[in-house]
Amino acid sequence: MGIMDFRVHEFYELKGETRCGICCCSCTWFVLFILFVCSFQQVDRLNAGLLRNGLTGEVNLESSYDPGRYLVGFWNEFLQFPTTLNTIEFADEAVEAGVQKLGKLRSRDKDGKQIWLDVSVQYKIKKEQLPDIYRDMTKLYEDVYISELRGALQRITNDFTIDEAWRDYASVQIRMHNICKEVLAPRYADCWGLQLWGIRLQAEYENQLVRTQVRKQAEQTAVARQVQTEYRQKTEVLLAEYVANVTVIEQKGQADRQRIERDAVSTARSALVTAQGDVYKLVRDLVMINATDSQAEQVMTGSQLAQYQRILMLKGKASSNFEFMH
Structure with a gap:
């Protein structure tokens, strides 16, 4: 029969020595449990630790500990050092x-x-x-x-x-x-x-330094403005030259265009006149006129060729106005 099988009145009826032994055993186990729990020590997050003996104060300098829980004994503790900034x-x-x-x-x-x-x-x-x-x-x-x-x-x-x-x-x-x-x-x-x-x-030095820096900045600003003005003037001169060059180039281009157009028109007209002359010459040589049955075939005269040309021109028009004279 175990201890848990006793009833309360039976437990109290035990002899004093037995009751005392049970209490001492229970207390011993409880103390041992507390000591075991206390044997775990923790190094906090974002820290590193050194182990120190809580009884003697001696610190173990052989190694350091990272964050976590360690079974080091209840008589030891951690000295913690932050590892963050x-x-x-x-x-x-x-x-x-x-x-x-x-x-x-x-x-x-x-x-x-x-x-x-x-x-x-x-x-x-x-x-x-x-x-x-x-x-x-x-x-x-x-x-x-x-x-x-x-x-x-x-x-x-x-x-x-x-x-x-x-x-x-x-x-x-x-x-x-x-x-x-x-x-x-x-x-x-x-x-x-x-x-x-x-x-x-000190106030007097600081005021003097401020005045000196303000003066230097004013001088630097004036120099910068002068440089800016010089560059602006140079830029304007270059721009005027470019504009003048563009105007000259445009005028020359227009003159060249007009000359090319005139040359093209002249050439075309010359070619047209030459072609017309060739056509009229061909017509004059090929078209024969029979005056009478007894006369031989003759080449067209200049007046006949001009009349032939007028007839061709009238034929090419869809409608024309004529004035007929008797």
Whole structure:
């Protein structure tokens, strides 16, 4: 008979030692179950983890763990590191959640003018080198990145004058991005992006710089307008030449057309006259006139040929008006 076959009153009638043994066994199994469940630890999504002994505090630096659940024992836990893009922002504006507020980057340019820069940096740690990150910087790696970046960016601003950032902003940003890569690469991170989105000077220098830039832009605008005027004048001269050439070509073409037409008409008329002459000559030679029976056949005279021609012309007309004179 098993335990489940006991009735309640029978269970209570058991001896105290038996009841105590059953309770201890149940509690032991319950504790073991809880410990087994607690032995599973999780590395969250978009993170990588290092295993740490919760009793001794020792961190296993032999390998890192990807997101997932692992049976590592209830006495162990994971130190988690984000593997997504992280932001470091040197600015006074409000920052997004999880980003430290550091304030503007303060430095001096090549001429010694004091400047304040708004800079945003995006970086990503190399999860395969997570043990090295913890060995060198523990969980304070971002503070190390901030310190190193602040010093490197302050030094690079000493290499150019502030007006260069106005005139050649893209080049300045590329140089700062390259410095960011050089700083983070030995510290097991990739500098994914850098944006220089704000530059401030002391008021007197900034006003002077604005006036200088406005004057330079006005000069560049005047030069551009002058160049545009010169090109426009050259274009108008070329256009006038083209128009004149077109007029000459058109006039020559019309003259050639009229000459060709006149030559064609003259040639046609000449050919017509020649053909008519040949026809009349043929008729005069072939058509014989018998004056009387006693006379021999004679060739047509000129007057007879002209009369013959008039008769042919009248024959070719469908209707004609005649005036008959007696």
